[in-house]
Amino acid sequence: MVTFTDLYAEYGVKSPHDLFERLREERPLFQVELPNGVPLWFVTRYADCRAGLGDARLSNRIGTRIVSQDVLPAEIRSSMGTHMLRVDGTDHTRLRRLVSSVFTAKRIEHLRPMIEQMTSELLDRMAVREQPDAIHELAYPLPMQVICELLGVPVSDHQRFQAWSNAYLAGVGTANFPVDVVTEFVYYVRDLVKQKRAEPDDKLLSAMISARDNEDRLAENELTSMCFLLIIAGYETTVNLLGNGTAMLLADPELADRLRADHDAIPAAVEEFLRYESPVPGASFRVATETLELGGQTVQEGELVLISLLSANRDEQSFPDSMAFEADRTPNPHMAFGYGMHYCLGAPLARLEAEIAFRQLLERFPKMERKDPSAELRWRPGLVMRGLTELPVTLNQ
Numbered sequence: 001m002v003t004f005t006d007l008y009a010e011y012g013v014k015s016p017h018d019l020f021e022r023l024r025e026e027r028p029l030f031q032v033e034l035p036n037g038v039p040l041w042f043v044t045r046y047a048d049c050r051a052g053l054g055d056a057r058l059s060n061r062i063g064t065r066i067v068s069q070d071v072l073p074a075e076i077r078s079s080m081g082t083h084m085l086r087v088d089g090t091d092h093t094r095l096r097r098l099v100s101s102v103f104t105a106k107r108i109e110h111l112r113p114m115i116e117q118m119t120s121e122l123l124d125r126m127a128v129r130e131q132p133d134a135i136h137e138l139a140y141p142l143p144m145q146v147i148c149e150l151l152g153v154p155v156s157d158h159q160r161f162q163a164w165s166n167a168y169l170a171g172v173g174t175a176n177f178p179v180d181v182v183t184e185f186v187y188y189v190r191d192l193v194k195q196k197r198a199e200p201d202d203k204l205l206s207a208m209i210s211a212r213d214n215e216d217r218l219a220e221n222e223l224t225s226m227c228f229l230l231i232i233a234g235y236e237t238t239v240n241l242l243g244n245g246t247a248m249l250l251a252d253p254e255l256a257d258r259l260r261a262d263h264d265a266i267p268a269a270v271e272e273f274l275r276y277e278s279p280v281p282g283a284s285f286r287v288a289t290e291t292l293e294l295g296g297q298t299v300q301e302g303e304l305v306l307i308s309l310l311s312a313n314r315d316e317q318s319f320p321d322s323m324a325f326e327a328d329r330t331p332n333p334h335m336a337f338g339y340g341m342h343y344c345l346g347a348p349l350a351r352l353e354a355e356i357a358f359r360q361l362l363e364r365f366p367k368m369e370r371k372d373p374s375a376e377l378r379w380r381p382g383l384v385m386r387g388l389t390e391l392p393v394t395l396n397q
């Protein structure tokens, strides 16, 4: 069976966008083998991706079939994998309902002053760095500080989170799943829960614990898994949006000027950043609970499916001139936050962080440039994130 490495070689391309353009044309749904040998159906056209995400027969409950994670001891797997993105139906509704009130656009808007303050402090620090890097000084720390604050996790643990979640995400689907890292992460989260149970505060994690303790709604493994999910889902995804968007602004000074002059145009540009370099390139793996037809192919019961959001969002059938970046593209029905019942819970938060970060960055460093504009952008390895490893800049202040 063909691998992604084979496909890049076969088509003689380097960028996933070039590869996916060919695949949408020639092989919209086909079987591919992951680096760890697991086969799955890869879906590249917008219409098929949307149909797949809306199809209840494609389940998130992939259990131990999750790529390479069967190497994990069952108790660790259960403490990290019993979350809403791994279940369907009423279990999903129950888990999602428990935290959804925190993530409504209205509630999230209340975080604005705090996020503005955090951003401004990060930019103060960036301003005095000898070798500033937009990924390390802004894109990484901001979402981490926000999610830690929301959950009530000590901000001093940033570095450890970053190392854990980086290693975890780089390992998904590869032959080297980082068992030790994940185990450490899970132990940390368990300790945290213990600590919060002893000394509750008014933050989200304590609220989730009391929801469980008072009404017996969240089992222990669900609680730790929910924390694991929120940290992973709320962190690196937003890092990539901030990093990718900053790179696009730096590549297009006219766009930067336009947005600086008209802040109201920033939200639409954020939507286009999300479409153009989708921070989460694929939805989480799905498994067919019965044999079904998708994109003209028969997916057998038990087979795995990977829906490519990065590809769907560049589909020329759904987005006119899809390879062009258009900051005011309307309509822009991108699927960077997914589609259907698992649609991203944190979308309002990610949008707010992005709007604030880009606005402040544009205002604060109007002459910022890439340190070496001719250097190729360096993308993170692994299948599950579309983001840059670094973005050295010159502030020219």
Ligand code: HEM
Binding pocket: 084, 085, 086, 096, 147, 229, 230, 233, 234, 235, 237, 238, 241, 278, 279, 280, 282, 283, 284, 285, 309, 335, 336, 337, 338, 339, 341, 342, 343, 344, 345, 346, 347, 349, 350
């Ligand atoms: C730019 C930033 C983000 C992007 C691109 C993104 C993308 C996504 C995508 C594509 C999904 C659906 C996955 C699937 O169907 O398999 C998803 C689900 C989810 N996201 Fe986000 N996300 C972002 C930020 C956040 C933030 C900030 C949070 C929370 C703090 C968050 C929490 C979640 C949760 C809890 C789910 C699971 C929802 C469910 O299963 O019902 N995300 N996200």
